[in-house]
Amino acid sequence: MEKSIFRFVLRYSTRQQVVVLVLTLLSFPFLYYSLELPKQIVNDAIGGQNFPKEFFGFEFEQVPYLMLLSGMFLVLVVINGVFKFRINTLKGRLGERMLRRLRYELYIRVLRFPLPRFRKVSQGEIIPMITAEVEPLGGFIGDSIALPVFQGGTLLVYLVFIFMQDPILGAAAVSLYPFQGWLIPRLQRKVNQLGKQRVRAMRQISDRIGESVSGVSEIHAHDTSAWHLADIAHRYGDVYDIRFEIFQRKFFIKFLNNFINQLTPFFFYSIGGYLVIKGSISFGSLVAVLAAYKDLAGPWKELLDYYQAKEDIRIKYEQVIEQFDVPELMPAALLASDADPNTRLTAPMVFSNVGFGEENGPKILDGVSCTLPLDGHTALVGGAGRDEFAMLAARLLMPTAGRIRVGDQDLSHLPEAVTGRRIAYVGQNSYMFTASLRDNLYYGLRHRPLTLEEGDDRAAERLRRAKEAKEAGNTDFSLDADWIDYVSAGCDGPESLRKRTLAILGMVDLADDVYRLGLNGTLENDTNEDVVTRILEARAALRAELAQPSMRSLVEIWHPERFNNNATVAENLLFGSPVGPVFSVDAMAENAYVLEVLQKVDLTRDFLTMGVQVARTMIELFADLPPGHQFFEQFSFISSEELPDFQPMVAKADKDGVDSLKPEEKRRMMALPFKLIPARHRLGLIDDGMERRLLEARHTFARDLPDSLRASVEFFVEDRYNTASTIQDNILFGKVAYGQAQTGGKVGRLVAQVIDELQLRETIQEIGLDHYVGVSGSRLSRVQRQKVALARALLKNPDLLVINEATAGLDGASQTRIHDAILEERKGKGVVWVLHRPSMARRFAQTLVLRSGQIAEHGSYQELDKPGTVMHELLAAE
Amino acid sequence: MSLAEEVELLRRIPMFTNVETSKLKLLAFTSERVAFHAGDVLFHQNEMGSSAFIIVAGEADVMVDTPNGPLTVAKVGRNDFIGEIAILCDVPRTASVVAVTDMTTLCISKDLFFRMVTEFPQMAVEIMRVLAQRLENTTRQLREAVAHSASHPM
Known part of the structure; x- marks a missing residue:
């Protein structure tokens, strides 16, 4: 990502910035003339003599001339208003688009974070960064180029005017600018540092609040509310101190600026007055310079404010970006590229010397080599590293050493469009999305929008939105489309998917639960x-x-x-x-x-x-x-x-x-x-x-x-x-x-x-x-959630199904039923099952036994179940 | 039948004779009144039980399974308290109970029963008394049976 906000602005909005700038410059003569015109009305039309006056070849008497100029004034007012309106709208739109682009880019980054990254950065920090912290950027981006150019130009015009009146007075007018230009950034720097601290402190606070919400039952269970209150009060105190310090410095800078700005007129009065008395310059020029200097103050103040805002925004941007610019991001192409719907993984998955461990941490898996057939069932038992093995096979983690291949392809280089569709993974705690049960079951089939209903009345609106999304670099995939990938589920349409869903509900022992939910459900407005x-x-x-x-x-x-x-x-x-x-x-x-x-x-x-x-x-x-x-x-x-x-x-x-x-x-x-x-x-x-x-x-x-x-x-x-x-x-x-x-x-x-x-x-x-599962599936029991996750994975009809102790929470009888049904369903297709009880390995063609992050033994259950093997020990310990 | 009548019924059961009226009212109010038709099974032998019954009206046979088929070992009727063993000591039902006539019973769930007993020790004492009496009966019957078989050696 662009390291500085200006690079970001220039890269994505140069054209629009130029448009805003040109419009601003175009508005300039009208603005200037509308300031000039009142003088002309007063001096020429009202107080003037020598009528009739000539205007563009026509002659005017006094009253018509007054009317003409007044009319022109009205026209100019309208023109200026329209300019301002257009420019502001353009700026606003530009800012919003850039903000949308930035947020979208940040969200993509979250999706591209490697999983271990989520152990270091919490939800409580990420959310405010994407939502609140970048919010002021939108307003600034619209102004980022036009404002300094416009105000700088104005300033320059006035300066030139002053210099033309008298070079010495001109020099006096700008004499303190270098000093100001040197002093203010120095003072500002400290404010900037405080600003950074404030952002960091606020993030920690939102992290703490997020933690309190997640762990609220622990707080009550251990009577630690006082401790949390003290902690948060302490942090609020830190923020208060920082902010107060910022105020003091900020207002001191303001005070200094105002003082310096007033210092110049002091020079005008004293030196200019002296020059007038001595007769070096005319009285008229002094008055003109004083008037011009008064106008100078406006743009100068705007420029200084702009500078302060710019510094503030620059820090915000950099602080957000550094959190999202992590080196080990998943390549964007893996996420973005689509795959042929008929792609299948058929060749065995081969681990060669695969290692996995966190940076500077111990190796969790080391030198693992094995072959996982995608037409047979593999059981995995044993000690540490089981989770990582399963997640590597599902490409949720990438190996830190060695390679995993499927046929002649490196698993790490396959796009998610292949791995996420052809491999299914069910862990011990599956996440449910806040939607209906059906949505959660079909979740694994929502890869890309497939068909759109043609010719409905929202087509035009959809087109407009898609175009706008493109402008901001967002995806233009329509949410209205049918996203369900029937083909990869092995179905040919909604009806066959419905049949298959019901069949799978039976397999995972969920049919009765769903029946009961249905009995207790209601129909939507007697639609059917x-x-x-x-x-x-x-x-x-x-x-x-x-x-x-x-x-x-x-x-x-x-x-x-x-x-x-x-x-x-x-x-x-x-x-x-x-x-x-x-x-x-x-x-x-x-x-x-x-x-x-x-x-x-x-x-x-x-x-x-x-x-x-x-x-x-x-x-x-x-x-x-x-x-x-x-x-x-x-x-x-x-x-x-x-x-x-x-x-x-x-x-x-x-x-x-x-x-x-x-x-x-x-x-x-x-x-x-x-x-x-x-x-x-x-x-x-x-x-x-x-x-x-x-x-x-x-x-x-x-x-x-x-x-x-x-x-x-x-x-x-x-x-x-x-x-x-x-x-x-x-x-x-x-x-x-x-x-x-x-x-x-x-x-x-x-x-x-x-x-x-x-x-x-x-x-x-x-x-x-249609039962609504509640926030993260809270209206389902843990067991039901696991069953839904299994059904979701089976529905995908994957080439490799990785199950990581997903049935451990179920009672014995339904565990056996579900295992039987799943293994039967997956006959001739790939299964890797991390078993919580080694004896279950009996029904798998191949068993891998992990010990200390390495494969200690592999073979069929019969081969392994004999005295002296690790498997034998595990079975004895069960 | 109203609550007041049920309380009167409960009072006639020996176990509850000495329990305060308000407690009996609470017991009647919190227990469920369950009707059975003649021939219905209240519970089966060897099932795990989760409730005990007080017979308000009607009669039932207590039957145990024997190699020669079910054998009626006792008859129970109005005011009898049945099924308490299974909920007191978590063993499967020791016998089946089948309604002979249409019956009305008060069904006391295990939770409710234990809560009443812990809440009102007085009731626990009464239950102990009844159980001790039954134990005494059984012991006497056993003694007689042993004496009988001793005097008539096979």
Whole structure:
């Protein structure tokens, strides 16, 4: 990368800089003339004589002449404005493009960092460098050439004018410039150093904050918050000191500048005045020089400010660049070049004398020579160096000695378009991207944009954006394109990829998980008519099953005229699913419309009484338990923190009646019955009469619902799909009954049976694939994440699959299942598997045994499993 | 059936006779009421158990597997507490229990049971008493059986 910002500017924006400069220079005469014109208006048109005056061959009387000049003035104002507007826009655009280019370049560098580099530089440092630290550069770049030229030119014009009036006064005017030019950079240098320190200190702070966020559970687990607070306070203190020092120096420089600038007029008055008195120069010239000098101050100040800004920016640029300009960067071509879609790696991968170690560090691998067939399976067991071996085979690391070849090609020289597509790697902790499960599975197929939908209405916009991206040196790959490489996955289109995905989910033991995610998923705005119809069919089929006597009591179906004992009172009242927070269970008692409905059917007082009863029972049951006891969370309507609040309220209600409660207390009491599930809580509060009245409230609620609230609830309708409910709830269309033996399991089996009969399982799994995995996959378990990573690697259909203890976290049974399925799937294709248990090597054609970074033994399992071998020791230790 | 009625039921079970009402209420509230149809299996022999049952209504057979097929060794009914051995000492179920009539039970999960016992030592003492009584019964039966076989040598 360019070492200095000026080289960067010149290399990528010379043409645009010239345009800005030319425009600036072109604006100059107009600007000059617009300063000149007022004088002409005052002196010639208003105060002038000898009319008519000639102007471009025409003669003008005084008033028309005044109008003419005033008109010209107006035109000049417009012209100057337009110039300024254009120039500023150009500068802004230029700056933004250069900033975009710089950021893009820095991001590429991050992608090109060799992996060991990430042990030295943290996320907390990289992010602010690319985002915040380079931000001011954009504003500066637009001005970087035009401003000094423009202001310098102005300065020069004024200087020439002064010299023409009187050389001595001219000399006096510039006499201090050399001094200033010598002093200011010296003072500035110290400020620059402080600026550097400040940037470094801020980076460390963002690094510390990043660390605190990542390690927050450790902070709480060890009560070290005070230590962290002290640490950060100390660092803020450092920054404060640096900044304060910068202010002092910066403002001192300003003060000095101002002083020196005022010193010159002192010379003018004293020396110039003396010369006028002596008669050496005319009074008029002194006044003219003084006026010119006043104008001089503007550009001079601009130039000095520019100089300070330039120094600031220069340091920022250099400090950012030095972090990204590391010598061992991966060659850009490896990342950028594309490969033929039919490229395959077929020849065995041969390690010859491969060594790996960090600079000045111990050698982790040393003199490793072996052959990994890409049509058979190799197991790797043993000690240190296993990770590095696996990562070298996947070309995630480059050997520091020796060579790895595939056929006649050096693995280090193959572009990532080959290694990243034809080799798959699954480590022990696989990363999930914050997207849907499907996106994470297809992630390994997103290499290049493939096809674009032709002729859609965004084509023009896409073209514009691509052109703009090119201007800033960014890639013009469209995000709208289909990026999924079906061919390399061994599929011919979305449909066959879908089939293959489902097959692979089975292999990695993830099919049931995805099915369950699907059941708990929702459909997006009933987009898919067919799916909706079939889910409604499933609802009908399940209803038929539930009609059997033995099944009847498993699910209590929603019925508009019947109270559902297995649902909360709130659900019974809504008879629908809340959409958004308006009608959520916790918000019911605060919702004005709900309260209005209760009032209409005269239930307000009953809810209040029920609330007091619930609270009384809760106090009786839970008051003796220590706060924070698990029972509160599992069973209580009232949290342990709130329970003490309710005690006096209940006492008051018992003594003086419920009417004596304050409005706020009433509200809290009324919130309780909404959560009641009669069949589960068995508090005996909802009798037949109450059921009838709640049904009445349900009808009133639906009938009088104002239009503004209609979108906040989706009612249960017998033959309509409910988009606010999960797929499972849509199929059940009711609540699983409490108080039946093993209902959960029975209902689950029944639902599964119905789904299989209607061949809906794949559809449900498809919906499960839309499950959003959360930030870095946090909504999946660790085991699930590993399974997704394995599926992602298998889906790529690679020539070599490298698995580095990826199944270590799984339980024994599913480990065996997954190993069987993967080895079966990869029959005749390359596998390198780093095993956490050596006995698993039995099923591999070849086993490599690592010890102290070297291959101690290799051969088939049978050959190695005999007394005296390292393998034998390892097996014995297992 | 409401909570109050369940509490009354619990009170009639010897193990809970001396436990305070409010504790019994908590037990009833936090346990699940589970119904079984005649012929349903509450649990199978040799399964790992995760809950114990208090029979509120109905009857069940306690059966053990023998080489000659299942053998009914006891009958349990209202107010009996069953399945506690498997959750107390983490062994598989020692027998199967099959509903003879429609049954209503209170199902107490292992977690809940242990929490109640640790929370209320009084209950633990009662459970010990019942278990000790059972042990005494079993020992007596064994003694009688031994005496019986001694007096009638084969």
